[in-house]
Amino acid sequence: MKRNPSVCVIGAGMTGILLAIKLRDAGISDITVFEKKDEIGGTWRENTYPGVACDVPSHMYTYSFEPNPDWSNFFARGPEIKEYFERVTDKYDVRKYIRFNEGVTEARYSGAKWSLTTSKNLHYTFDFLIAATGILHHPSFPDIPGLDTFDGEIFHTAEWDHSVNTGSGVKVGIIGTGSTAAQAIPELVNNGADVSVFQRTPQWLLPLSDFSIGDKTKRFLNRYSFAHKFMRRFAIWFMEHMFTKAVTGHPIQKKLLEWACRINLRLSIKNRVLRQKLKPNYQVGCKRVIVNTTFYPAIQKENAHLITSGIERITEDGVLTKDGTLHKLDVIVLSTGFKPLNFMRPMNMTGRNGLHIDTAWQHSVKAYPSMLLPNFPNFFLMLGPNTPIGNFSVIAMSEVQADYVMQLIEKWRNNEFDEIEPRQEAVQRFNNYVKEGLKGTAWVGGCQSWYLDPDGDPILWPYTWGEWVKQMAKPNMADLQTRSVTNQSKNAA
Structure with a gap:
């Protein structure tokens, strides 16, 4: 007789919503999604900074089963993306599974069950535990002396304070020049703020222009579904065969990407001195390539200042750089990224025989194949290490992983086992395969990035999207x- 498992999903972002739909469609009724905040949305709920948008073409950035011909821009804006996920959540009646304002603080495995404690000090037991906590959700704060002494307003881009005036004449300092900063800086500059950009490392920018999609086009795409499908498939083809292959070492695509980024810098920045400051000294793609056409024009305006001297410390008046200059500021914005290796942590998580996740990962963060951990049975980590794939849509990644998870849960339902986890040798073999593939990629091109683990190895997938889909198919x-409940090992067929 087919069993009905109890399944816990942590996080009601893009992946958590997807999992709830997949589980329900498979006939599983005992589903609980824990969400630490009071609404769904994940990264699109957290990030509300000016200019926030996706750098993946919007018609590609949807669930495959829920296309959206009504996007207003080629690169969708954050608020509209959040609206899309809210619409999907309501259409598929996902809210009934979500426990809002309740985060998971502790998860302990014992006796083929996961015992959970939440922020409300409530206790639960589940057959399966799935972490849909995302990759970039713990803000990283810089270790700069005096950070807490500043008399003005200071906040991280992921915690944007919209009550703070950043308009005309306000002196705003932005620390960092990554993807988020490249979107926020033009908004601040164009809004009249006096913006000082503190750059540690310049970035390569790819000039893929955004454009608005008018009502007439939306009506056409709604009426003729083939046109919308073509747009989606073309976007997928371009990202897979041009962008992803460029950063994973395919020579033709790599040359084209390098040429596009270098010529963009040369043609966009007229001042030779400024152009030299903005020119990276590492291979294109080593850091995540920023898809942007607004940063270069903004940084050349009179109310924008690029500062490349290192920061000595923060004072009560502003930022003191190592050349002895005090940059007086009203507001400091920290665009300093996230902690990509936290995943489900700081949740207090212990697996078989009391093995804590911090102990299991004390040397390196590894999983098979990016999802399963030895000694943590019946646990799946969505978008785990080596999942990110060259500027590809994370929705597509989550769908592939969700199908993989559902296949294993279906085997449990058919009484093929009670516990499942990867063999240690399989984890090592998978990670050796990944490490070998990384040798030819742009990510080992001589830079420091959030891609790198403590050993200096990128936590990315070094092969093609098609290869990943093939490997994850079954x-x-x-x-x-x-294992069965008697803990007698069974060799899987």
Whole structure:
């Protein structure tokens, strides 16, 4: 008789919503989604800074089963993306599974069950635990002396304070020049703020222009679904065969990407001195390539100032740089990224025999294949290490992983096992395969980036999107260890 498992999903962002739909459609009724905040949305709920947008073409950035011909821009804006996920959540009646304002603080595995404690000090037991906590959700704050002494307003881009005046004449300092900063800086500059940009490392920018999509085009795409499908498929083809292949070492695409970024810098920045300051000294793609056409024009305006001297410390009046200059500011914005290796942490998580996740990952963060951990049975980590794939849509990644998870849960439902986890040798073999592939990629091109783990290895997938989809199409049961409730090991077929 087919069993009905109890499944816990942590996080009601893009992946958590997807999992709830997949689980429900498979006939599973005991689903609980824990969400630490009071609404859904994940990164699109957290990030509300000026100019926030997706750098993946909007018609590609949807669930495959829920296309959206009504995007207003080629690169969708944050608020509209959040509206899309809210619409999907309501259409598929996902809210009934979500426990809002309740985060998971502790998860402990014992006796083929996961025992959870939440922020409300409530206790639950589940057959499966799935972390849909995302990749970039813990803001990283810089270790700069005097950070807490500033008399003005200071906040991280992921915690944007909209009550603070950043308009005309306000002296705003932005620390960092990554993707977020490249979107926010033009908004501040064009709004009249006096913006000082503190750059540690310049970035390569790819000039893919955004454009608005008018009502007439939206009506056409709604009426003729083939046109919308073509737009989506073309975007997927371009990202897979041009962008992703460029950063994973395919020579033709790599040359084209390098040429596009270098010629963009040369043609966009007229001042030779400024152009030299903005020119990276590392390979194109080593850091995430920023898709942007607004930063270069903005940084050349009179109310924008690029500062490349290192920061000595923060004072009560502003930022003191190492050349002895005090840059007086009213507001400091920290565009200093996230902690990409936290995943489900700081949740207090222990697996078999009391093994804590911090102990399991004390040397390096590894999973098979990016999802399963030895000694943490019946646990799946969505978008885990080596999942990010060259500027590709994370929705597509989550869909592939969700199908993989559902195949394993279906085997549990059919009484093929009670516990499942990867064999240690399979984890090592998978990570050796990834490490070998990384040698030819742009990510080892001589830069420091959030891609790198403490050993200096990128936590990315170094092969093509098609290869990843092929490998994830069906679980290799020989790499997985299953057990019955009697803990007698069964060799999977």
